[in-house]
Amino acid sequence: MFITQTVPRQREIVEVLLRNGWDYMRRLLTGGKPEDPQLPTPAVLKKILVDLGPVYVKLGQLMSTRPDILGASYIEELSTLQDEVPPVAWSEIEILIRKQLKRPLEETFKYINPVPVAAGSIAQTHRATLIDGREVAMKVQRPGIDITVAQDIALIQGIADLVARTEFGQNYEIKSIAEEFCKALEAELDFTREASFTDELRRNLSKSKWFDPTKLVIAEIHWDVTSPKLMVMEWLDGVPILSAKIGADYNNGKDPTVERKEITTLLFRAFFQQLYIDGFFHADPHPGNLFYLRDGRVAILDCGMVGRLDPRTQQILTEMLLATVDLDAQRCAQLTLQLADSTQPVILSRLESDYDRMLRKYHNLNVAQINFSQIIYEILQVARNNKIRLPTNMGLYAKTLANLEGVARGFNPELNFFDEIKPLLTDLFRRQLLGDSPFRSLLRTALDLKSLSLQSPRQIESLLDRVTSETLQWNISLRGLDGLRRTMDDSANRLSLSILVGSLIMGAAIISTKAQTVQLSLLNNILFAVASLLGLWLVYSTLRAGNRK
Incomplete structure (x- = not known):
């Protein structure tokens, strides 16, 4: 056993794995010999994570952001993980809130609803009213969750140490990936981090040339009552965007079809600005994080998962998007190599061939029929098959586009992805x-x-x-000339040998014409014999070299 201090939890994990039939992990956790990982089916993996509890559900959600590691079927299945768990009793939550506040609870809040509006694996949210009358949402960390996360992180790191001994673990640098996931889990426990991200996103989206910022809302943070385990923000009254009944519950006099089109365009432009201009983006735009408010505005919630892109990466991804629209396999291959996070040699012709084979199935489809997020996932799959390591933010980037397109198609079935991004691409290239x-x-x-x-x-x-x-001085390095050099050396050697054989034959002929003694006759015979043997060997080696070619 590799982590003695967590034996009870380890035993529980083994029982879950046995119950779901994942023999590979059972052998690994019980001290078996590490072998190349054998993943269960996506559905079984999802069930295992749910059975293991809230922390592993959160881990599954983080794994769903890495299409550069997992296939599309796994990403799709893990993206549906919801960390809804039974809420913690109000008596325990109240104790934690009092410890986090600088002033007494009664002097800070006029009212707190003890029944949470949502409960997740890390925190639960309550509606409340500040002492000055402002409506707020309180995100409160579950008591004791930091201890649970620390224990499960130790297990995850121990498993990663074992998997790292396999060829798979070395190729994909499993230890560094596990460390990345563990840091992300630990970061989820600091709500001031999420509050800072929320403020940064609100500042970035408060101005835009692509959309009307007054139509988009990011909750305001109340920093005076926010701490690492308690985040208090503006209350936004609305419903998840896919549940909104445009033109019915929220009748504002607009044609529902027109309003759906406007909201779809607003979302695309807001997220494209984050990705390709600001370089800081909300990385989890699933339906539960996009709200339609009662006043007709759209709100982006939960900024706990974000990504960053540097200007060079933004430029490459802009060109990649255009290459995807054009189904240009050669350009996709070149841009992938520019994005690569390693210097490992890659066979460019094979990479181009893989992209061409992947994109060819989209050649006869209308642009409106193409699922571009699926193409991006397949591009990452091709890179993975060619052992090209891409930066970790590529996974967040792909997942963000996939979630955005999925929500947009669910909200507006008439969506034409190309029509939405065409004017944005034009402006992006102008900006570049x-x-x-x-x-x-x-x-x-x-x-x-x-x-x-x-x-x-x-x-x-x-x-x-x-x-x-x-x-x-000129320093020139030419590759692929070793074979040519060896061939030229062999040719020079054979030429030298041919001259030697010819000289021996001519010498023997001259001697034979004037051989008047026994010694000269013997020398003549020796020269002819040596010339004959060398000649036969020269013929044999020449024929053999020709056969090898």
């Missing part, structure tokens, strides 16, 4: 060429040209000096 300010970009280009014009004469003069003084 000119920047946010064309005038600033022009000035920057002028300064670069000025610098180049000042430096070029000096560099040319230095180059000429080195050429005339014979100090210029």
